[in-house]
Amino acid sequence: xxTNFMHRLNIDDRGLASRRAFFExxxxxxxxxxxxxxxxxxxxxxxVEKLYHLLLGHPESRAFFPDDSSVRRVKQLQHxxxxxxxxxxxxxxxxxxxxxxxxxxxxxxxxxxxxxGAYGRYLRLIFDHLFGELGAAEAQAAVxxxxxxxLFDMSLAIDTYIAANLDTVARHQAAIREMSTPVIxxxxxxxxxxxxxxxxxHRAEQIxxxxxxxxxxxxxxxVIVDIAGVPLVDTMVADHxxxxxxxxxxxGAQTILTGISAQIARTIVQxxxxxxxxxTRARLADGxxxxxxxxxxxxxxxxx
Amino acid sequence: MSDQVLSRDDLPVTTEGxxxxxxxxxxxxxxxxxxxxxxxxxxxxxASELARNTLTHGRGGDAxxxxxxxxxxxxxxxxxxxxxxxxxxLSRALAGGFSTARSLGLGLSGSRRLVDEFDIDTTPGKGxxxxxxKWARF
Ligand SMILES: Nc1ncnc2c1ncn2[C@@H]1O[C@H](COP(=O)(O)OP(=O)(O)OP(=O)(O)O)[C@@H](O)[C@H]1O
Ligand SMILES: [Mg+2]
Numbered sequence: 001x002x003t004n005f006m007h008r009l010n011i012d013d014r015g016l017a018s019r020r021a022f023f024e025x026x027x028x029x030x031x032x033x034x035x036x037x038x039x040x041x042x043x044x045x046x047x048v049e050k051l052y053h054l055l056l057g058h059p060e061s062r063a064f065f066p067d068d069s070s071v072r073r074v075k076q077l078q079h080x081x082x083x084x085x086x087x088x089x090x091x092x093x094x095x096x097x098x099x100x101x102x103x104x105x106x107x108x109x110x111x112x113x114x115x116x117g118a119y120g121r122y123l124r125l126i127f128d129h130l131f132g133e134l135g136a137a138e139a140q141a142a143v144x145x146x147x148x149x150x151l152f153d154m155s156l157a158i159d160t161y162i163a164a165n166l167d168t169v170a171r172h173q174a175a176i177r178e179m180s181t182p183v184i185x186x187x188x189x190x191x192x193x194x195x196x197x198x199x200x201x202h203r204a205e206q207i208x209x210x211x212x213x214x215x216x217x218x219x220x221x222x223v224i225v226d227i228a229g230v231p232l233v234d235t236m237v238a239d240h241x242x243x244x245x246x247x248x249x250x251x252g253a254q255t256i257l258t259g260i261s262a263q264i265a266r267t268i269v270q271x272x273x274x275x276x277x278x279x280t281r282a283r284l285a286d287g288x289x290x291x292x293x294x295x296x297x298x299x300x301x302x303x304x
Numbered sequence: 305m306s307d308q309v310l311s312r313d314d315l316p317v318t319t320e321g322x323x324x325x326x327x328x329x330x331x332x333x334x335x336x337x338x339x340x341x342x343x344x345x346x347x348x349x350x351a352s353e354l355a356r357n358t359l360t361h362g363r364g365g366d367a368x369x370x371x372x373x374x375x376x377x378x379x380x381x382x383x384x385x386x387x388x389x390x391x392x393x394l395s396r397a398l399a400g401g402f403s404t405a406r407s408l409g410l411g412l413s414g415s416r417r418l419v420d421e422f423d424i425d426t427t428p429g430k431g432x433x434x435x436x437x438k439w440a441r442f
Contacts, residue, residue, distance in 0.1 A: 200320050234352040235411045263345035271414030272400055
C-alpha cells in the first residue's frame with residue numbers, strides 16, 4: 001500500500017532528492033534539528049496534548065476519534081511523529097513513514113482541512129518553544145529548518161491523500177462499469193446484454209470484453225443485445241455493435257439485436273448502416289423466442 | 305434566404321463528453337421547436353455524427369445549436385466549425401462508405417440524409433464548416 005504510494009508519487013532516490021531540493025531542505029537543516037532533539041523530547045508530551053486540544057475541540061474533527069482508547073493510540077503515534085522531525089534525517093524510510101499518515105487519513109475520510117490546520121498549530125507550538133528557550137539567532141535558524149520539514153511532510157500527506165482518493169474514484173468507476181454491463185444468462189446457452197445509457201468508445205470496449213468472456217464461459221450459442229435503454233444509435237454505436245457481433249460469431253454464437261424503437265430503426269436505415277449480420281427483433285420477448293429456436297428449443301403452452 | 309434566429313448556443317467540441325453535450329442540446333431544442341419524434345431522433349443523430357467528425361477529423365472545434373424560423377416554420381440549425389485538415393475529396397466523403405479512420409464512413413453521407421438542408425464548406429489545410437437544418441412538419 002505505502003510502497004505503492006512511493007511509486008505513485010514518484011519517490012525513489014531521485015524523486016526524493018528533487019522534492020527535498022524544492023523545499024530547500026539541506027543537510028544543515030536536518031543536522032540543526034537533530035541538535036534540538038533533547039528540547040523536543042522534553043516538550044513532546046505538551047505539544048501533543050495541545051495539538052489534540054485543537055482536534056478534539058471541534059466537533060467535525062472530534063468525530064474521527066470515537067473513544068478514549070483511540071485517542072490514546074493516536075497520541076502515541078503523534079509523539080513518534082513529532083520526534084521524527086528531530087531525527088536529523090529525511091531519507092526514503094522517513095518518507096515512507098510520513099506517507100502512512102496521508103493514506104490513513106484518506107482511509108478514514110479526514111480531509112486536508114483538518115490536518116493542515118493541525119500542522120499550523122504544530123508549527124506555532126514548535127516556534128514558541130524554540131524562541132522561548134534558544135537565543136534569537138539560533139531560534140530563527142531552527143524555526144526555518146522546522147518549517148521546511150513540516151511543509152515537506154504536509155506536501156507528502158496531501159499528495160498521498162489525493163492519490164488515494166483517485167484510487168478510490170477509479171475503483172468506483174470500475175464498479176459502475178461492471179454494473180452497467182450486466183451479462184445475464186437467460187437460459188442454457190443464451191446470454192442477454194441489456195445496454196443502458198450512452199455508449200462511448202471506452203464503455204463499448206468494456207462491454208465487448210465482458211461479453212466475449214461470458215460467451216466463452218457459458219459456451220453460449222446466442223447473445224441477445226437489448227438496446228431499449230440506449231438513447232441513440234449513430235455510426236459509432238452501430239460500428240461497435242457490428243464488431244461485437246463479428247467477434248461473437250468467431251466464438252460460435254449468433255447475435256440478436258432487440259429493443260429497437262421505430263425512430264432508431266428509421267435512423268439506422270437513413271444512415272445507411274447494414275446490420276444484417278445481426279438477427280433483429282423489435283421486442284426482447286421475441287428475441288428470447290428466437291434465441292431458443294436457434295438452439296432447437298421452444299416455449300410451449302403447458303398441456304392441460 | 306435569411307432565417308430568423310430565436311436562440312443560439314455556442315458549444316466547444318473538444319472532448320467525447322462535448323459530443324454528448326452538443327447532441328443533447330440539439331435534441332432539447334428540436335423537441336422545444338415541436339419537431340416530431342422521428343425528426344428529433346434524426347437531427348440528434350446527425351448532431352452526434354457531425355460533432356464527432358469535428359472532434360476526430362477536424363481536431364476539435366465548436367458548434368452552434370440554433371432555434372430558427374422561416375416563413376412561420378420552426379426548425380433547428382446546427383453549425384460545426386473546425387480548423388482541421390479539411391476534406392480533400394469531398395464528393396468521395398459524401399458518397400459514403402469512405403473513411404480515413406477505418407470506421408464505417410457513413411456519418412457524413414448519413415447525416416445528409418437525416419436532415420432537410422445540408423451545407424458543407426471545406427478548404428484543404430484550412431478547415432471545415434458544416435451547417436444543417438431540420439424542420440418541424442407543418
Ligand atoms: N470535419 C472534418 N474534417 C476533416 N475531414 C473530415 C471531416 N468530416 C469528415 N471528414 C472526412 O470524411 C470522411 C467521411 O466522414 P464520415 O463521417 O462519413 O465517416 P467517418 O467519420 O470516417 O466514419 P463514421 O462512419 O464513424 O462517421 C472521414 O473519414 C474524413 O476523412
Ligand atoms: Mg464520422
